[in-house]
Amino acid sequence: MIDFSTLTLTDVSRNFGRRRALARVSLAAAAGETIALLGPNGAGKSTLLSIAATLIAPSSGEVRYGDHDARTAGGALRGRIGLLGHDLYLYPELSAAENLRFFAKVYRLDGVERRVDEALDRAGLTTRRDDQVAGFSRGMRQRLALERALLHAPRLVLLDEPFTGLDDAATHALRRRLAGLREAGCIVLVTTHDLETIDGLIDRAVMLQQGKLVTIADGAGSLRERYRRSL
Amino acid sequence: MRFVETVWLVTRKDLLIEARSKEILYTTLFFAVSCVLVFAFGFVREGRPLGDAAAGILWIAIAFSGTLALGRAFERERQSETLRALMMSPIDRPALYVGKLCGVLILLAAVELIVVPLVGLMFQAPLFAHPVLMIGLLLTGTVGFAAVGTLFAAMLVRARSRDVLLPVLLYPITIPVIIAGVRGTAALLQAEVDEPMARAWLSMLVFFDVVFVTLALWTFEPVMTE
Amino acid sequence: MLNEGLSARSPKPKAKMNRLYPLLLLVAAAMFAYAPFMILAAPYESTMGLIQKIFYFHAPVAMTMFVSAFVCGIASAIFLFGGRLGADRVAMAAAELTSILGLIVLVTGPMWARKAWGVWWQWDARLTSTLVLWLIFQAYLLLRRFGGPGSDRLAAGVALFGMANVPFVYWSVNVWRTVHPTTTVVPSLQPGMRGPFWYCFLAFVLLYVSVLGVRTRLEKRRAELEALYLAVEE
Structure with missing residues (x-):
């Protein structure tokens, strides 16, 4: 398995x-680092995330994941994002x-049912597990x-605007989740307008x-x- | 093995969704029946269908309703951008294409199961006098149409005016399928059944399927990357 | 990307090619000027009369159109699998030319048909295949025009499928027509007709190559302009 x-x-x-x-954006992030990506609407935040997710190819410039790049590493790399x-x-x-189970299988994970149960538990949806998402x-x-x-x-x-539509309890849970990701050594890029919510959870912020x-x-x-000062 | 597993995973997901909503099946089926009816007004005179009308109407109904089903099947993947989620996953992309293709094929097969006997009844056409050849023509014809259609519908997911562009792109390219389907069926329906002719069309359809499925598997990845 | 725009401008061999196009155009123009004399001198076809002379333009244009369709298909494949932007520009130019040449074929064909068969449109195998091929390239251009950003790759896929489709279309339309045989009047070429025919074909090919080159260059200039706009903004 590829890692970086x-x-x-x-x-x-x-x-x-x-x-x-996007114009000549350079950014480096290391494992365990959480970076907030701020800026007004239409500033290119979502495009930047899509490029990092290998969904869009940059017009010029280079994106590297450790020693790998998106073109040569292909599916194995996408499985780590x-x-x-x-x-x-x-x-x-x-x-x-069903949604979680389908994607678990698409990602070829082992212990599908256990992971699905854990994920439902974390999302606080154990009681609604068999309800259609349309009704959520x-x-x-x-x-x-x-x-x-x-x-x-x-x-x-x-994460593109992960706090949208969350109530207080869920916001709190997400903050804990973000802290956990940082502990686990993930590279986290998060865009948000909730500056107060994210404050204290991030290593640095860019705009x-x-x-x-x-x-x-x-x-x-x-x-x-x-942020105001930088604007 | 892995390929087949992935194909089945995608197809099963599509069938499960369709089993829940039944939207595509019902609308496509109703549309196909409407097609048959509308064309009947044009090609039935004094209670008798003109010349090869039955064969033509059958294949036009399949092509029209097929376009509708293809459009809807991918609109569903576009609604909450699940196609992007799949493109982002480590999934084998040709397997994703084949999975979607199988889903569309099963839907169209279900539609044909109703529409073919209906055309046979309404136009007094002995569609099942030569069941093997007839089913062969239906199968290869539908595969050829859906193989091109699935690729085009998938790539049009992120294009503008996709609803109009799908038939505009699809019909000229699938003209050989329509000709072969109509002429092959007509050869089986006419007074003196022309089996060698039907077989010739069937073999062209097989050849078409092989070429275009291969080509689609080959182009799916580069066409889908932005 | 300022650098990309500037460095891509006229490397040596391409500069030579660019100077070649006006020359090719001149030769083609001279050949076209002389063509009526050759066509006039060719043997008079007794059953068709004067209208037969349209054949010297109709058939070469049709042949050039098929060449153009294949140029578009192959260039699209190179763009799709090799990622060369230049190939995409060639494909686009070839698709436009296929469309124009196809229009000429579809206008001159019925003129011939009116005289030969007494009707404007006959579902003749060649004419029908040409119509199908022309439709495919119309679809290609429509997709490029209305498909929004990223439609260049999608159009390349369509062109590739369109090219692979040519033999199927031709074969199926041909068999479809022979099911109900009609009197096809495609005269076999008399020796005296061959000369003017190939002469006209060569003239059209020269015209095609030079227009394709000029059109591709225009598209390249446009891309350079886009690059400069972006560079100015930066």
Whole structure:
């Protein structure tokens, strides 16, 4: 099985026609590091996550996962990446357990039932395990989608607005989950607008502005204050 | 073995979803029956169908309802971007293609199970006088149509105006399938049954299937990467 | 990417090719100017009369169209599997030319058919195959125009399938037609007709190659312009 302990983006650009979504973004992250990806809407955050997830190829520049790159490592590398996107990647007609079971098998995991049970437990959906996802509230879906994305214990975790639609208890659970991922040595990239929620959970923060990457300086003050200063 | 397992995993998931909603089956079936009816008004005169009308109507109904089923099957994967989730997983991509293809084929087979006897009844066509050749034509024809259709529908998932573009792309490419299906069926339905002709069309369809399934397996990966 | 745009501009052998296109165009123009004289001098076909002369344009254009379809298919395969952007530009230019050549074939064909068979459209094997092929390339262009970002790869897949489809279309349409035989009037070439025919074919091929080259270059310039726009923004 392929594994890696660093993610390195070097001068990554991506344009859609004449619109430049990302301009020469360079970013390095090591195992156990959690990086917040901030910035206004349409700044290129989702594009950056899609590129890191190997879903989109960069127009120029290089993305490396340890010693591997997406083109040569292919499926084995994709099996080490987990993405929670804006769309939740769940089949509404299937039940919570069926969704998890299907993706567990797609990822060729062992001990499928045990993992499914554990994931349902973490999502707080054990009692609703056999209900169709179509009947779930936004928050329940979000919790399930997060567990689906982390089902295969990925090394690289990419979370796009994971706090959307979560109530207080679920937000709290997600904060604990993020801390656990950091402990487990995952590389976590998380985009969010909930600066207060994420503060204290991250090692550093970067900001995308019109496709360009700006580092938010460490130092005094809350994350929001530092973010304001960088804007 | 791994390939077959993955194919079955994807197909079973699609069948499970369809078994829950039955949306594609019911709408496609109803659409196919409507097609047969609409064409009957054009090609039945004084209670008797014109020339090879039965063969033509049967295959037009299959092609039209097939397009509908293909569009819906992939719209379902687009709704919450599950196709992207599958593309992101370590899944063997050609197996993903074959899995989707099998799902579409089973659906179309279910539709044909109703539509073929219906056409036989309504147009007094002895469709099952030569069951082996007839089933062969239906099977290879449907596989050829769905093989091209599955690839095109999958790649159009991330294109704009996909609903219109699917038939625009699919019909010109599958014209050999339609011709072979219609002429092969007509050869079996006419007063003097022309078995060698039906066999010739059947072998062309087999050849078409081999070429286009191979080509689709080969192009699926590069076409699907953004 | 400023660098990419600049460094890609005219490496040596390509610069030579670029100078060759105007020359090819001139030769093709001269050949076309002389073509009517050759066609006039060719033997007069007694049953068809003057309308037979359309054959000297109709058939070479059709042949060039098939060449163009294969150019598009092969270039698309190179783009799809090799990732060469240049091949995509060639494929696009070839698809547009296939579409134009196909239109010429589909207009001149019925003119012939009117005289030969007394109807404007006959479901003749060649004419029908041409129509199908033309439709495939229309579909290709529609996809490129309305498919949104990323449709270049999808279109390449369509072109590849379209190319693989040519023998199937031809065979199936041909057999379909012979099921109900009709009087096909495709005259076998008399020796005196061969010269002007191949002359016209050569003229069309020259025209095709030079227009393809110029059109590809235009597309490349456009890509360079896009790159410069992006570089300015940066």
